[in-house]
Amino acid sequence: MIDKEQIEAVILAGGMGRRMGGVDKGLQTFKNAPLALHALLRLQQQLDYICINANRNLGAYEGFGLPVVCDRLTDYQGPLAGIHAAMSESSAPFILSVPCDVPFFPLNLAEKLYAPFEDDPQLELTIASSQGKSQPVFMMAKSHLLMSIEDFLKRGERKIDKWYANHRHALVEFDDPAAFHNVNTLQELAELEKQS
Ligand SMILES: Nc1nc2c(ncn2[C@@H]2O[C@H](COP(=O)(O)OP(=O)(O)OP(=O)(O)O)[C@@H](O)[C@H]2O)c(=O)[nH]1
Numbered sequence: 001m002i003d004k005e006q007i008e009a010v011i012l013a014g015g016m017g018r019r020m021g022g023v024d025k026g027l028q029t030f031k032n033a034p035l036a037l038h039a040l041l042r043l044q045q046q047l048d049y050i051c052i053n054a055n056r057n058l059g060a061y062e063g064f065g066l067p068v069v070c071d072r073l074t075d076y077q078g079p080l081a082g083i084h085a086a087m088s089e090s091s092a093p094f095i096l097s098v099p100c101d102v103p104f105f106p107l108n109l110a111e112k113l114y115a116p117f118e119d120d121p122q123l124e125l126t127i128a129s130s131q132g133k134s135q136p137v138f139m140m141a142k143s144h145l146l147m148s149i150e151d152f153l154k155r156g157e158r159k160i161d162k163w164y165a166n167h168r169h170a171l172v173e174f175d176d177p178a179a180f181h182n183v184n185t186l187q188e189l190a191e192l193e194k195q196s
Pocket residue numbers: 012013014015016017018019020025053054071075076077078079080081082083098099100101137184
């Protein structure tokens with residue numbers, strides 16, 4: 001059984017959005033609402049504690065009514081920097097991360113990523129996987145990994161896959177590959193809007 005008290009979720013909206021021309025991806029409109037709000041609405045069905053990681057337009061994100069955390073390490077070091085920021089500010093033993101650009105992620109994400117920890121107390125993190133391919137931005141990690149992330153980023157590394165390989169982890173398979181469809185360009189956003 002999932003213990004919601006143990007987990008804080010972070011919506012990662014701190015990227016540069018280069019493939020969207022440098023716009024703030026989380027604030028782009030999809031089905032009449034900002035992308036990050038879609039993520040929030042899905043998380044609210046799963047967990048009670050949620051924050052947003054953003055590095056610009058902070059007022060707009062604060063308008064969602066959640067705590068907003070900024071990267072502590074500068075220079076846009078990738079999604080791990082956002083997970084690091086959330087871990088730094090949270091007192092929850094587990095952090096669940098989701099990106100802001102996957103509007104249909106599974107509604108049983110938190111439950112399924114939490115379950116393996118109950119069977120294996122040594123486990124440090126779980127990562128979503130779909131059709132055998134990992135989706136590493138969808139991660140549930142124990143908060144004691146904060147210093148490990150910090151050391152890794154300070155060494156100039158940034159790839160999540162390389163980081164988690166050093167830790168006891170489990171991949172958790174999800175059935176519906178469409179749920180992990182992410183949007184990288186404004187054209188992809190418009191196409192997804194038409195399809196759905
Ligand atoms: N906090 C933080 N989050 C990031 C950073 N880079 C990417 N992300 C987040 O990680 C997720 C996946 O991001 P990407 O699509 O790889 O990067 P992006 O910045 O959104 O877009 P591109 O610049 O086009 O790659 C998104 O939720 C981003 O907001 C970063 O430097 N800091």
